[in-house]
Amino acid sequence: MLQQLSGGPTRLSRATIVVAAIGVAVAAWVLFLATGTSAGAAIREPGEFIVTFLDGLTLAGLLFVVASGFTLIFGLMRTVNMAHGSLFLLAAYVAIEFQQRMVGKTNNIVPEEVSILSWVVPMLVGSAVAALLGLVLYQTFLRWNHGDDLRQALITIAISIIIADQLLANFGGLAQRMIWPGALTHFFEILGERYATTRLFMLAISLVVGAGLWYWLNRTRMGMIIRAGVDDQEMVRALGINVSAAFAVTFFVGSFLAGMGGAIGASFAGAAPGTDGSWLLNGLVVVIIGGLGSMKGAAAGSLLFGMAQAFAPAYLPTQYTFYAIIVTFVLLAAVLAIRPSGLYGTAER
Amino acid sequence: MTIDRSRWLPPLVVLVVLAALPLFGSEFFVTFVMTRTFMLGMAAATIVFLSGFGGMTSMAQFLMFGIAGFMIGNLSVSEAGSKGLKLGLDPWLSVVLALVITTVVALILGAVASRTTGIYYLMLTFIFAVIGFFFFGQVTTFSGFGGITGIDPPPVLLDHPIRLYFVALALSFATYFTLRAVIRTPFGLALQGIRDEPVRMAALGWNVPLHRTLAFAMAGFLAGVAGVLNVWWNGQIDPRSISIGPTIDLLIIAVIGGMARLEGAWIGAFVFVAANNYLRSIPLVDRIGITEARFNTVIGALVLLIVIASPDGITGLYDRLRRAWRPIGVDQAANQLALEGNDPSISNDRGEIR
Numbered sequence: 001m002l003q004q005l006s007g008g009p010t011r012l013s014r015a016t017i018v019v020a021a022i023g024v025a026v027a028a029w030v031l032f033l034a035t036g037t038s039a040g041a042a043i044r045e046p047g048e049f050i051v052t053f054l055d056g057l058t059l060a061g062l063l064f065v066v067a068s069g070f071t072l073i074f075g076l077m078r079t080v081n082m083a084h085g086s087l088f089l090l091a092a093y094v095a096i097e098f099q100q101r102m103v104g105k106t107n108n109i110v111p112e113e114v115s116i117l118s119w120v121v122p123m124l125v126g127s128a129v130a131a132l133l134g135l136v137l138y139q140t141f142l143r144w145n146h147g148d149d150l151r152q153a154l155i156t157i158a159i160s161i162i163i164a165d166q167l168l169a170n171f172g173g174l175a176q177r178m179i180w181p182g183a184l185t186h187f188f189e190i191l192g193e194r195y196a197t198t199r200l201f202m203l204a205i206s207l208v209v210g211a212g213l214w215y216w217l218n219r220t221r222m223g224m225i226i227r228a229g230v231d232d233q234e235m236v237r238a239l240g241i242n243v244s245a246a247f248a249v250t251f252f253v254g255s256f257l258a259g260m261g262g263a264i265g266a267s268f269a270g271a272a273p274g275t276d277g278s279w280l281l282n283g284l285v286v287v288i289i290g291g292l293g294s295m296k297g298a299a300a301g302s303l304l305f306g307m308a309q310a311f312a313p314a315y316l317p318t319q320y321t322f323y324a325i326i327v328t329f330v331l332l333a334a335v336l337a338i339r340p341s342g343l344y345g346t347a348e349r
Numbered sequence: 350m351t352i353d354r355s356r357w358l359p360p361l362v363v364l365v366v367l368a369a370l371p372l373f374g375s376e377f378f379v380t381f382v383m384t385r386t387f388m389l390g391m392a393a394a395t396i397v398f399l400s401g402f403g404g405m406t407s408m409a410q411f412l413m414f415g416i417a418g419f420m421i422g423n424l425s426v427s428e429a430g431s432k433g434l435k436l437g438l439d440p441w442l443s444v445v446l447a448l449v450i451t452t453v454v455a456l457i458l459g460a461v462a463s464r465t466t467g468i469y470y471l472m473l474t475f476i477f478a479v480i481g482f483f484f485f486g487q488v489t490t491f492s493g494f495g496g497i498t499g500i501d502p503p504p505v506l507l508d509h510p511i512r513l514y515f516v517a518l519a520l521s522f523a524t525y526f527t528l529r530a531v532i533r534t535p536f537g538l539a540l541q542g543i544r545d546e547p548v549r550m551a552a553l554g555w556n557v558p559l560h561r562t563l564a565f566a567m568a569g570f571l572a573g574v575a576g577v578l579n580v581w582w583n584g585q586i587d588p589r590s591i592s593i594g595p596t597i598d599l600l601i602i603a604v605i606g607g608m609a610r611l612e613g614a615w616i617g618a619f620v621f622v623a624a625n626n627y628l629r630s631i632p633l634v635d636r637i638g639i640t641e642a643r644f645n646t647v648i649g650a651l652v653l654l655i656v657i658a659s660p661d662g663i664t665g666l667y668d669r670l671r672r673a674w675r676p677i678g679v680d681q682a683a684n685q686l687a688l689e690g691n692d693p694s695i696s697n698d699r700g701e702i703r
Contacts (some may be wrong), residue, residue, distance in 0.1 A: 080468050141657070149468045150406060154604055154656045157597060161649035169643065277593035281479045284472045292469070322487040329480050333461045336473075340464035 060306030069257030085280030134255025291345025455569025496587020607662025
């Protein structure tokens with residue numbers, strides 16, 4: 001609504017042209033010109049390009065798992081769950097602990113000792129714990145103040161501080177890691193570069209999650225209620241449908257997804273105090289780019305952000321690699337310049 | 350307009366008491382608790398200003414605070430062993446340049462965020478804050494994770510913590526009265542209109558994004574002033590001091606004090622700093638499992654309690670208690686007076702008269 005009033009069609013298209021020009025320039029740089037960079041121009045170093053692309057794609061997979069839970073909750077309830085990262089870290093720690101119990105060792109676990117089951121079960125246990133805590137938090141602190149979004153955000157911020165502190169007290173300050181199953185820990189050769197199978201496994205999980213979410217939201221009765229609730233909550237209520245149950249289920253599933261992200265993230269990059277904040281941030285960047293409340297947006301935002309994260313350090317001139325963080329900011333600013341509520345977001349109601 | 354004694358008297362009394370504080374307060378209390386309270390209070394007041402009067406709950410205020418500090422470090426330090434640009438400029442010139450840079454950055458960030466509002470604004474500015482943290486961490490030209498050390502205040506303040514206290518006190522009051530005055534200017538009134546009805550204000554011809562950008566830039570400048578004081582007080586600055594934790598702490602300060610009143614920022618800052626310094630000395634507190642190491646759990650629980658029980662923080666609680674204890678007639682008269690004085694705190698965004 002706002003952009004129509006303050007911007008107007010001409011300004012919108014000018015911004016689009018500028019962003020398109022930036023996109024073309026970036027593509028030309030990556031393909032032909034990027035000689036002084038750590039990866040080299042894609043035309044000469046196709047292997048490096050493929051690896052960077054796969055890095056971006058697989059990271060996007062993990063980003064999607066985390067951000068889809070966040071956006072699912074927001075889409076239906078307009079609740080910004082700032083404790084999403086805390087649920088991520090909680091699930092990560094629980095999964096690590098559970099895996100250590102299953103393997104029977106507390107440290108120096110090697111992938112060969114980890115069966116598929118002793119990765120999948122801890123992952124599900126961690127996610128379930130996060131989901132249950134999410135449900136309890138929702139029922140206790142967020143159920144009664146729907147619509148007061150700022151207050152809900154503050155409540156979840158306070159909760160995230162408490163959870164982070166308690167996690168620090170119970171799991172310590174050292175970085176821990178969940179171990180990928182040995183059956184999947186291989187490398188394969190692609191255009192002369194070695195690449196880890198586990199990263200593709202990560203992508204596969206996210207595709208399964210994405211497909212599952214799509215089926216759930218588009219082909220089941222609960223999904224139908226949720227989609228209807230996103231559009232017109234009052235009407236759904238008036239039709240005699242129990243929206244409160246849908247809310248609780250949604251919060252459960254959203255928290256479960258945060259937990260899944262946590263277990264995958266703990267295997268991919270480890271878990272430590274502070275991981276909660278950085279993954280909350282990653283989720284926020286994705287949904288701001290993609291548009292809050294939209295699954296399509298979460299997928300698009302994950303792809304864009306994942307690619308930016310992978311390509312920026314590889315294709316910036318070597319002495320400027322540490323400016324990679326600025327690329328995230330430019331991406332964000334560019335998207336917001338064209339669409340203030342994200343790629344697939346609807347203007348605030 | 351006649352001078353309204355009830356509006357001006359309380360701040361003046363507080364000012365006199367605080368100015369006399371070094372005469373009877375302990376040195377630790379004055380230089381560690383109160384100076385810090387003033388600095389954090391100034392930064393938190395900019396959150397209250399943006400959130401309570403502009404509908405923009407900003408989490409980037411501590412970033413502005415930090416940018417000013419980092420710029421002072423880069424511009425004024427000249428020692429060989431230090432990080433950063435090491436320009437070694439005159440301290441006062443550094444202050445001017447640091448504040449100009451901070452304001453320009455605030456203008457840019459404010460413009461990027463200017464078409465969002467409410468919860469979106471909070472998320473976007475949170476992202477700004479974390480990007481800023483990583484920027485100063487990774488870009489070793491300006492700092493690197495080790496930070497900048499050996500930052501001296503101008504000679505007149507060097508080794509005079511009490512003088513720094515007076516500067517912080519004076520600037521806090523200047524900030525308070527400036528923001529209070531701005532709220533009553535046409536610009537401030539338009540900002541409050543935008544807070545409540547952005548679409549209607551746009552339809553009436555107000556440039557909504559411009560107002561938001563300018564308000565953010567002004568808040569950025571004031572937070573920058575507090576950041577300059579902080580870096581003089583600390584003598585050093587590193588990216589960890591503007592990471593997610595402190596960023597959230599500043600929001601917590603604003604929430605504890607209350608988002609509806611500017612003075613809440615300093616009250617919240619005092620509660621936060623005092624809790625930080627004195628929690629361990631509360632008798633028997635370690636018996637119930639609360640030690641200094643679990644400070645964050647205590648402060649998190651306190652915030653949770655405040656947000657649930659009194660969303661307007663301590664000042665909101667005070668307003669409610671005062672209203673409950675007063676006879677009805679007096680209360681109505683007070684409301685009437687507040688209406689005439691155009692007091693913005695009487696009406697929140699839900700349109701209730703308080």
